[in-house]
Amino acid sequence: MTEGNFQPYPLFFHPIFQYRIWGGEKLKTLFNKSTPDNRTGESWELSGLKEAPSVVSNGVYSGKNINELLEHFGVEILGKSVVEKYGNQLPLLFKLLDAREQLSIQVHPNDELAQQRHNSFGKTEMWYVVQADSGSELIAGFEKNTSIDEFKSALDSSTVTQLMRHHEVQQGDTFFLETGTVHAIGAGIVIAEIQQTSDITYRIYDFDRIDQDGKKRQLHIEESLDAINFKANNPKVDKSAKAANILVECPYFNTYEVHLRTGANYIVEKRGVFSAFMLVSGAIDIYFDDSVIAVSAGQTFLIPAAINDQIIFKGAGTFLEVFVGS
DSSP states (O other), rough: OOTTTOOOOOOEEOOEEEEEEEEEEEEHHOOOOOOSSSOOOEEEEEOOETTTBBBBBGGGGGTTTTHHHHHHHHHEEOOOOOOHHHHHSEEEEEEEEEEOOOEEEEEOHHHHHHHHHHSSSOOOEEEOOOEOOTEEEEEEEESOOHHHHHHHHHTTTOOGGGGEEEEEOOOOOOEETTOOOOOOOOEEEEEEEEEOOOOOOOOEEEEOBBBBOOOOOOOHHHHHHHTTOOOOOOOOOOGGGGSSTTEEEEESOOEEEEEEEEEOEEOOOSSSOEEEEEEEEEEEEETTTEEEEEEEOEEEEEEOOOOSSEEEEEEEEEEEEEEEEO
């Protein structure tokens, strides 16, 4: 590859599957993904992490990983304003999560703390509930302002969940988790997760769970205390208070929810930056440059900033449109 000759088109990627002790089989049953085992908890749909970069699965760049492409074509793929802010690095990570069992209670550090400790971005993230079994719930935020001493006492007595805000969920529920928000996905839930490019997690409480080696997993209680926001908060997004289809607007990403109906068209807006799309239900076709690309539920794709031709979606489905604002 040489600089200056980028060929822009919608980029699809091979998913990167992650074994998790709490994972299940819904990524296979819901999305027909070729998961390697019955404990696949995560599918990294689009990742720029150095240790796990996504590999393109279509077109002339098939077989190239996203970081190789960004090294040569950062502005063409990400857009000038994104490169000025983040360099030739994909600033977001896109995942699908299948929680057959409760996840640990955990927290993520902010940018300053993550940079200081791990030379990493922090991990602001959002969850979109793709599917939830009846009665499923997740934990996010404190019910009331809590002191560090109260928190430590609750950990010692295994009653920490009593301090947390519990949310019974259904398809379409959305949560915006700023760094410092204590949280845990509950059993029976499939989540689309959009987050900063970071893999830093402080595990606080793991329900005394035993891993595949017969050991309890490592906790990071002392590290977490500097990262936690102990104030009462409710991270659930109130869609009724949002304009149009906007779910989240924050310094790191903007996310829109779009319900495309049969017979309607969706014209992708040109913003001068990349857009990523996660199709969470249904099926759509991408009309681009005299070609048609079929997309099924569970797929994620990236529209490079350099695409000038009009892109139209047709079909019936719900997708998340994600981009980095100016």
